[in-house]
């Protein structure tokens with residue numbers, strides 16, 4: 048039997064970070080459909096993120112992307128977050144949107160462009176210290192489109208060099224996460240295509256470098272919970288970018304495509320006892336909301352992670368172990384399936400009431416009138432986002 052009090056405590060303490068870019072306009076390469084009330088600057092994005100925390104109680108930080116969220120005074124941005132009841136989370140350098148980066152950033156054959164990219168990574172360490180963030184979260188769009196375009200090995204050497212220089216500048220308060228993605232925007236080789244490549248670099252760098260698992264960045268059929276278990280065992284799981292993909296890197300709401308996969312991932316997390324915020328694993332959303340309202344979609348996503356987590360916490364670990372040890376294949380599987388099939392919504396409603404929250408976060412958000420209010424007040428200026 049699972050101890051319900053400790054399940055509730057774990058759910059109350061859960062920490063899910065939302066991304067600032069979820070609150071801007073986004074779309075596909077075909078069209079960005081602008082929405083009313085969209086944040087126009089990093090301060091308004093923080094206000095949106097604060098709404099997600101206000102109604103869920105478990106989203107107390109917001110990741111930023113530089114230069115999308117570039118401001119003159121980062122201490123002021125951090126204070127704005129605190130004034131709204133949250134804090135700045137991971138700092139994500141952006142080395143994929145400037146003309147120089149056509150052939151890559153830290154892996155570019157031109158040393159001047161590599162210098163510019165590495166300088167930006169180092170500048171983002173300063174942003175981390177100025178905002179009180181403990182995470183520099185790296186994703187590189189680098190790669191090649193055609194066989195022979197560049198030397199695969201030379202690009203790895205350049206990557207290792209840039210990572211080492213950045214790592215050496217981290218100081219004691221910031222750690223480095225290295226994310227991978229198996230294709231796009233490069234289609235022949237990505238320079239960090241998979242967790243093995245990321246792990247290889249992180250092992251060479253040292254304890255402050257860990258792997259970031261973006262659930263949307265794998266080939267179809269990849270067993271994500273397996274690699275999560277492996278990374279936890281190696282003490283190299285730094286965090287997640289949660290989202291769902293139906294085909295490729297869709298960045299849709301986590302739990303939308305395959306809630307059973309999300310549950311299986313959370314089961315590995317719970318079984319390894321790395322759910323607690325002080326375990327060092329960061330649970331972050333990395334999503335874009337192209338056609339659905341953004342703040343509400345982030346709330347829904349947080350609830351989806353909570354539901355998967357609650358189910359994982361309800362797995363009867365003693366029964367599972369007993370079944371495993373006695374070779375009871377179907378009995379062990381039934382323990383997992385039973386937990387997944389539990390309706391945890393009443394339990395989560397109780398947890399929210401214990402936290403002084405409305406048991407129905409989406410209903411409460413809708414009744415608050417926030418969306419109507421910002422749709423009226425956020426007029427003029429340029430909405431944040433990708434060209435809308």
Ligand code: RM4
Pocket residue numbers: 068112139186226228261288296333
């Ligand atoms: C990438 C990757 C990064 C994210 C950008 C916007 O595909 O997931 O984490 O920062 O998209």
Ligand code: MN
Pocket residue numbers: 186226261288333
């Ligand atoms: Mn990501």
Ligand code: MN
Pocket residue numbers: 261263264296298333
């Ligand atoms: Mn992605």
